[in-house]
Every structure is written in structure tokens, then in C-alpha cells.
Amino acid sequence: MSKPEAADATLLGAVLGALARVVGPAADDLAADSPLERVDAFDSIALAGFLDEVEATTGIAIRADLVVPEHFVTPAAIAAVLAASRPSAALRGAGP
Numbered sequence: 001m002s003k004p005e006a007a008d009a010t011l012l013g014a015v016l017g018a019l020a021r022v023v024g025p026a027a028d029d030l031a032a033d034s035p036l037e038r039v040d041a042f043d044s045i046a047l048a049g050f051l052d053e054v055e056a057t058t059g060i061a062i063r064a065d066l067v068v069p070e071h072f073v074t075p076a077a078i079a080a081v082l083a084a085s086r087p088s089a090a091l092r093g094a095g096p
Contacts, residue, residue: 011079018053022046032076
């Protein structure tokens, strides 16, 4: 596994863990490609808590310009947004 893949797996794990802590049992069966629209507990209030949780866990603040619905459709999509929000990614102008 290359370093970028390992980093992506780490970010995905952080996303899934943060979702579990924020929405509880509703996150039990989530996988990388699970549609989050099916998780009733993941509403706008849960999203705010999730953003705080994932930032505390990873040390990465999701850039405000990337907090749009299409970037939060699956845990994998959120992990891509986290990767794009890393300070080194921002310097390169990367986006998901």
C-alpha cells in the first residue's frame, strides 16, 4: 500500500469513528460508500458536532468552502474533503 492510500485509509477510519461518536448506533453499518442521506441522525446539528469531532481527531479543519452537501454524501467523500483540507493540499490548491 502506498503512502497516499494509507493516509486515505487513516482519514476514512477517522471519519467513520467520528460518525459513530456523533450519531451513535445509526453509524454501526456504515461503510466507505454508504449514503449518509439514509442516516436520519446525521442532520445539520449532527453535522456541526461531526465537524468538531473530526477536527479534534485528525487535527484537520475542513475548509469552509468545502462544507457543501455534495461533499458529505458518503464517508469516503468526507475523507476526500479532509485530504483536500490539509494545509499542504491548500497550498497546492487541491480540492475533492
